Amino acid sequence: MPVLSVRDLSIDYLTRRGPVHAVRGVSFDLEKSETLAIIGESGSGKTTLAVGLIRLSPRGTRVTSGQILYTKDGLTSDVRTFDDDDLREFRWAECAMVFQAALNSFNPVITIWEQFLDTARAHGMKDRHRIRDRADELLELVHLDGKRVLPAFPHELSGGMKQRVLIALALMLEPQLVILDEPTTALDILTQRSIIDLLRQLRQRLGFSMIFISHDLSIAAELADRMITMYAGRVVEQASVTDLFYRPRHPYSVALMRAVPRVSGALGSVVSIPGSPPDLVRLPKGCAYVPRCPFAIDACREADPPLLAVDTPHHEAACIRWQDVAAALGSNAEVPVAEKLA
Amino acid sequence: MSALIELERVSRTFETPAGTITAVNDVSLAFEAGEAMCLVGESGCGKTTTGRMLAGLLRPTSGRLLYEGKDVWLTKGADLARFRRAVQLVHQDPYASLNPTRTVYQTLSAPLFRHKKAGSAAQALGVVNELLTRVDLTPAENFVAKYPHQLSGGQRQRVAIARALTVDPKVIVADEAVSMVDVSIRISLLNLLLTLSREFGVTIVLITHDLAVARYFANRGRIGVMYLGRVVELAATEALVSDPAHPYSAALIAAIPEADPDITRSKTRVELRSAEVPSLLALPPGCTFHPRCPLSEAGLCDVQIPELLPIPGAREVACHVAVRERTRERAAASA
Numbered sequence: 001m002p003v004l005s006v007r008d009l010s011i012d013y014l015t016r017r018g019p020v021h022a023v024r025g026v027s028f029d030l031e032k033s034e035t036l037a038i039i040g041e042s043g044s045g046k047t048t049l050a051v052g053l054i055r056l057s058p059r060g061t062r063v064t065s066g067q068i069l070y071t072k073d074g075l076t077s078d079v080r081t082f083d084d085d086d087l088r089e090f091r092w093a094e095c096a097m098v099f100q101a102a103l104n105s106f107n108p109v110i111t112i113w114e115q116f117l118d119t120a121r122a123h124g125m126k127d128r129h130r131i132r133d134r135a136d137e138l139l140e141l142v143h144l145d146g147k148r149v150l151p152a153f154p155h156e157l158s159g160g161m162k163q164r165v166l167i168a169l170a171l172m173l174e175p176q177l178v179i180l181d182e183p184t185t186a187l188d189i190l191t192q193r194s195i196i197d198l199l200r201q202l203r204q205r206l207g208f209s210m211i212f213i214s215h216d217l218s219i220a221a222e223l224a225d226r227m228i229t230m231y232a233g234r235v236v237e238q239a240s241v242t243d244l245f246y247r248p249r250h251p252y253s254v255a256l257m258r259a260v261p262r263v264s265g266a267l268g269s270v271v272s273i274p275g276s277p278p279d280l281v282r283l284p285k286g287c288a289y290v291p292r293c294p295f296a297i298d299a300c301r302e303a304d305p306p307l308l309a310v311d312t313p314h315h316e317a318a319c320i321r322w323q324d325v326a327a328a329l330g331s332n333a334e335v336p337v338a339e340k341l342a
Numbered sequence: 343m344s345a346l347i348e349l350e351r352v353s354r355t356f357e358t359p360a361g362t363i364t365a366v367n368d369v370s371l372a373f374e375a376g377e378a379m380c381l382v383g384e385s386g387c388g389k390t391t392t393g394r395m396l397a398g399l400l401r402p403t404s405g406r407l408l409y410e411g412k413d414v415w416l417t418k419g420a421d422l423a424r425f426r427r428a429v430q431l432v433h434q435d436p437y438a439s440l441n442p443t444r445t446v447y448q449t450l451s452a453p454l455f456r457h458k459k460a461g462s463a464a465q466a467l468g469v470v471n472e473l474l475t476r477v478d479l480t481p482a483e484n485f486v487a488k489y490p491h492q493l494s495g496g497q498r499q500r501v502a503i504a505r506a507l508t509v510d511p512k513v514i515v516a517d518e519a520v521s522m523v524d525v526s527i528r529i530s531l532l533n534l535l536l537t538l539s540r541e542f543g544v545t546i547v548l549i550t551h552d553l554a555v556a557r558y559f560a561n562r563g564r565i566g567v568m569y570l571g572r573v574v575e576l577a578a579t580e581a582l583v584s585d586p587a588h589p590y591s592a593a594l595i596a597a598i599p600e601a602d603p604d605i606t607r608s609k610t611r612v613e614l615r616s617a618e619v620p621s622l623l624a625l626p627p628g629c630t631f632h633p634r635c636p637l638s639e640a641g642l643c644d645v646q647i648p649e650l651l652p653i654p655g656a657r658e659v660a661c662h663v664a665v666r667e668r669t670r671e672r673a674a675a676s677a
Contacts, residue, residue, distance in 0.1 A: 041526045159385075184599075188384035188551065193597035194617060215525050218599035221606045241603050259526045260601040261558035263583050264609070270558060272530035276494055336602050 001071050002029035003176055003209045004053070009066030011045075011052045020280045022048040024233040025065070030177070035203065035210040037224035037241070039217060039256065043277045045233035046213045047100075050179050053211075054091050055079060070094070072176065093123055096170035098163075100182040105166055106154035112165055113150035116172070123173055138168040141205075142198060160191035167198065171206065180212040184219055196222050217260050221245060229253045232278050232288035235307065239315040248337060249310045249317035249325050251295045257337040268339040287319070295321045295328075344411060345372035346545055347396065347429065347513050352405030353571075354391050363622040365391040367571035368405070370650070375512065376543040378536055380556035380579075382594075383568035386622065390517055392568070393549045397431040397515045427457060430506035434518035436498035440490040446474070446501055447486040453508040473504040477534060496527040503534065513545040514538070520555060532559050553598055557583050567591045570622065570630040573650055577657035587659040587668060589637050612636065629661070637663040 011023035023045045030036050038046045051057050053068055068079035072094065082090060091097075099105050106115060116135040117128070125131055136146040142164040154162060163183065170178055183199070184192040200223060203210060214220060220227055220241065227244040229237040229252060237250040248254045255273045262268075275292040278284060284291070286301040293300070299320060307316040311326060319325065329337065354366040366388040373379060383389045394400040398407060398414050407414045409425050417425065433439040440449060450473060451466040453459075460466035467486070474482035477500040490498055499519060506514055516535060520528040536559065538544045548559050556565050560579045567575045567588065575588040586592040593612040600606040614634045620626050626633050632643040642662050650660040654672040659665060 041524050189553070189594050189597050190384065190614075190617070192599065196599060216599075217525075217601035218606060221601050221603040222599045245601075245603050256526065257601070259529055261529070261554045262600050262602060262605070263554050263557055263595060263598050264600055264605050265602065267558065267561065270529050272528065272533075273526040274530075276496075 001074070001076075002031050002069075003034075003071055004030040004211075005067075005069040005071070005076075006053070007067040007069065009049070009052065009068065010064045011048055011057065012062045012064055013048075014060045014062060015281070018281050019062070021283060022233050022280060023052060026230075026233075026235050027066075028228060028235065028238060030209050030211060032176075032209055033203070033207045035212070035223050035225045037220035037227045038211065038213045038230060039215065039220055039227060040230035041215060041256075041273075041277055043280070044230040045280075046230050047181055048233075049230070050097070050181055050211065050213045053079070053179065054095055054097055055082070055087060056091070056097070088122075092119065092170075092175065093173040094175055095177040095179065096173070096175040097179040098166050098170050098181065098183055100185065106162065108154055110153075111150065112152055112154070112157075115165075115169065116150070119169055119172055134172065135168075138171055139165070141171070141202065142168045143194075144168070158191075159187055160195065163187060163191075163195055164198070167195075167202070171202070171208075174206070175208060177209045177211070180210065182214055182216070183212055185214070185216065199223060217256065229256065232283065233280060234288070234304075234318065236289070236319070237315075237317045238307070239312070239317075243312050243315045246336070247312055247315075247326070247329070249315065249322040250319045251293045251321070251325055252289050253317075254325060254329070254337055255292075262336070265336070266339055268336060295319070295324055297321065345408070346375045346410065348372040348408040349392070349396060349402075350406045350408060352392075352395055352402035352407065354388075354395060354400060355403045358623075361623050364571055364625070365622065366395065366402075369568075369571075369573050370405075371396075371566060371573065371576075373513070373545050373547065375545055376539055378539040378546045378560055378563045379548070380560040380563070380565045381547060381549045381568060382551065382553055382556045382565060384551060384594075384619070386570070386619065387568040388571040389549045389551075389568050393431070393515045393517050393547065396513075396547060397429050398425060399431065427509040428512040430509065430511040430514050432499075432502050432506050432514060432516040432519045435522055436495060436502050437490070437522070439502055440498055440505075442490050444489070445486065446470075446488050446493075449501065450474075450505055450508055453505065457509050459508065469508075473507055476507065477501070477504045478530075479504070496523045496531060499523055499531055500534070503531075507538075511544060513547070515547045515549070517549045518551070519548065521550065521552065528555065529558065535559070553583070553594060554600075567594070570620065570625060572630065572660060574631070574660045575658070576650065577655075577659075581655055581657060587653060587657065587664045588661050589635050589664070590631050631661075637661070639663060 007027050009026045012019040013022055040046050069076050070079050120131040139146040144164050184195050224241045227241050228235050231252045237253045258271050259273055261270045278288045287304055290296045290300050305318045305320045307318045310317050310322050349371045351368055351370050353368055355362050355364045381389045395402050414425050447470055450470045454466050454469055460469055471482040474485050479485045479500050520531050535546050539546045550556050557579055565579050565582050566573050569590050575591045586595050593614055596612040616634045628644040628646055629648050632638040648660040648662050650658045651665050652658050653665055653668040
C-alpha cells in the first residue's frame with residue numbers, strides 16, 4: 001500500500017492572460033521508506049506540485065482535477081477533502097516540508113529555541129522540558145549542539161547549519177513523509193555533501209518516505225530510489241534511478257542528462273537543451289516538447305502521448321518514439337548518456 | 343612569455359565591526375592572452391574579491407595589478423582608460439545587473455557612445471545587432487526593443503555578456519556567470535564564453551563554486567583552487583580533477599555529488615578532521631587548512647605557512663606534505 005498516491009492531479013494558476021496549466025494530470029505512487037526525486041527545469045511545475053500536495057498553494061491557484069490519497073494505519077483519505085483541522089494535523093505531523101532557501105523559512109526575530117517551541121505548541125505539545133529534550137535529541141540527530149544552536153538567532157547560523165535546523169524541525173513530529181524542495185541548492189560543496197549524507201542516514205534510521213524536488217541531477221543520483229521527469233507540467237518519464245540515468249526513454253530526460261558536466265569519469269558530449277519551455281497558458285497541440293525535440297515527427301504534433309510502458313519493468317515514458325530513443329542510445333547498459341552520444 | 347594581466351602578491355583586507363579580515367592573502371596569478379581559466383572555491387574563500395581586484399574594481403591593500411606589464415593603479419589618463427576598456431566584469435545575477443528601465447538597445451548603445459565606438463543612432467544599432475548575433479540572440483531585431491523583464495535568465499545573461507563585449511575587451515572576468523541560469527542552458531553560455539576565448543583571443547577568468555562547470559569550461563586550461571584567501575593549488579584542469587595534490591582539492595573533488603548514480607554512490611570520501619571552516623577573523627597559524635587536514639603534521643603545518651610551490655607535472659601546490667611527497671616520488675621514479 002503506497003503512503004501517497006497521486007491520481008490525475010491538475011493545478012492551474014489564474015492570471016490575467018488566462019489559466020496557467022502548471023501541473024497537468026500528474027499521477028504517481030510513493031511507497032513506504034521510498035525516496036522519489038522529481039526533476040525538471042524551472043517552470044516544469046515541480047514546485048507547484050510539491051506545494052500542492054500539502055495544499056499550501058498561494059491564492060489564485062486552482063486544483064482542477066485529481067486526488068491526493070494519503071494512507072496511514074491502513075486508512076486512506078484524500079488530502080483534497082481535508083478540513084482545516086485535518087490539514088493542520090497532516091501538515092507537519094504527517095507530512096513535513098523543507099522549503100528552498102533555508103534563510104527564508106525562519107522567523108528572523110526569534111531564536112531557534114523559540115522556533116522549536118512555536119512548532120511544538122502549534123501541535124499541542126505543552127511541556128517545555130519535554131520540548132527541550134526533543135529539540136536536543138533532534139539537533140543531535142542532525143549533528144548540531146543544542147546548547148550552542150538553540151539560543152542563536154537565524155542570522156547567526158551558517159547556511160548549512162540553518163538547513164540542518166530545518167531538517168530537525170521537519171522531523172519533530174515524526175512525519176511519515178518529508179518533502180524537500182532544492183535541499184542543497186546554494187550550499188557549499190562540503191556542506192552539500194554533509195546534508196546528503198545526513199538525509200541518507202536519517203532515512204535509514206527513521207524510515208520515512210521522501211520526495212525531493214530538484215533541478216540538480218546529482219542529488220537525485222545520490223539519494224533517489226525512483227525518479228520522475230517533469231516537463232511543462234506533465235510527468236514525461238518515471239523509472240528507477242538507474243533506468244532513468246542509464247536507459248532514459250524520453251528525449252527530454254536524455255537532454256537533461258546530457259546538459260550536466262561531471263567531475264569524475266569521461267566528460268563525454270555535454271550539450272545544452274536548445275529553446276525554452278513552452279508557454280503554459282497557450283500550450284501547443286500534441287507533445288509540448290516537440291519544438292525542442294530532435295526525435296519529433298509529424299505524429300508528435302497530433303496528440304499529447306500518454307505514459308507508455310517501455311522496455312524495462314516499472315518504467316514509463318510519454319513518447320511515441322521511445323524505441324528510437326533506445327536505439328540511438330544503444331543497448332550498452334551502465335554507460336552515462338553523455339558518453340553514449342559522444 | 344609575459345602575461346597579459348597579472349596579480350602580483352596581492353592581498354586585500356576589509357575593516358569590519360568585529361575586526362580586520364584578510365579576504366585575499368598573498369595571491370599571485372598570471373594570465374596569457376586567450377586563456378580560459380577557472381577560479382574555484384567555497385563561499386568566503388576570496389574568489390570574488392580576487393576577481394574584483396583583477397578587474398581593477400578593488401584596489402589591493404598590498405601587491406600589484408599588472409596589465410601588459412604596467413602597474414594599473416599607477417597609470418592615469420589614456421592608459422587607465424585603455425585598461426578600463428580592456429577588462430570587463432560579468433556579474434552573477436543578470437536580474438540585478440541590467441537596468442530594468444532600459445531596453446536592450448539602450449543598455450548596449452550607452453557604452454558605444456561613451457567610448458565613441460558609435461557616432462549616430464543608426465551606427466549604434468548596427469553594432470548592437472552585430473553584438474546580439476555574437477551572443478546568439480537571433481534574430482537580433484526581436485531583442486533590441488525588449489526590456490530585461492521580457493527576457494529569460496539565460497537571455498539576460500547573454501545581454502550582460504554582449505554589454506561586456508561593446509568595448510572589445512581583452513579580458514572578461516565572469517563571476518559565477520552561469521550559477522543563476524537553469525542547468526539546461528548553462529553549457530550553451532559556457533560555450534559562448536569559450537568561443538570568445540578561442541576565436542577572438544579574449545582571456546576569460548570564470549569564478550565558480552561548481553567544479554563540474556570549472557572542469558568543462560577550463561578543460562584545456564587551468565583551475566586555481568582557493569581556500570580562505572589563498573590559492574592552494576594551481577594546475578591543468580584534467581590533472582587537477584583526476585589527481586588533486588592538495589588535500590583540500592582532494593576533499594572537494596571527493597565530496598562532489600555527481601549526476602551518475604554508480605559513480606556518486608561509490609566515491610571514496612576524504613575524511614576531514616573538522617567540518618568547521620575557521621573564521622576569517624581568527625585564522626589558524628601556519629597552513630589555514632591544518633585544523634581540518636587529514637595530512638596535517640604537528641610542528642610543521644601548524645607553524646609554517648606553505649608557499650605555492652611547483653611540483654612535478656607543471657603544477658603548483660601550497661602544502662608542505664604534498665610538495666615533499668610528490669617531489670620524493672619523482673626522485674624515486676627517476677633514480
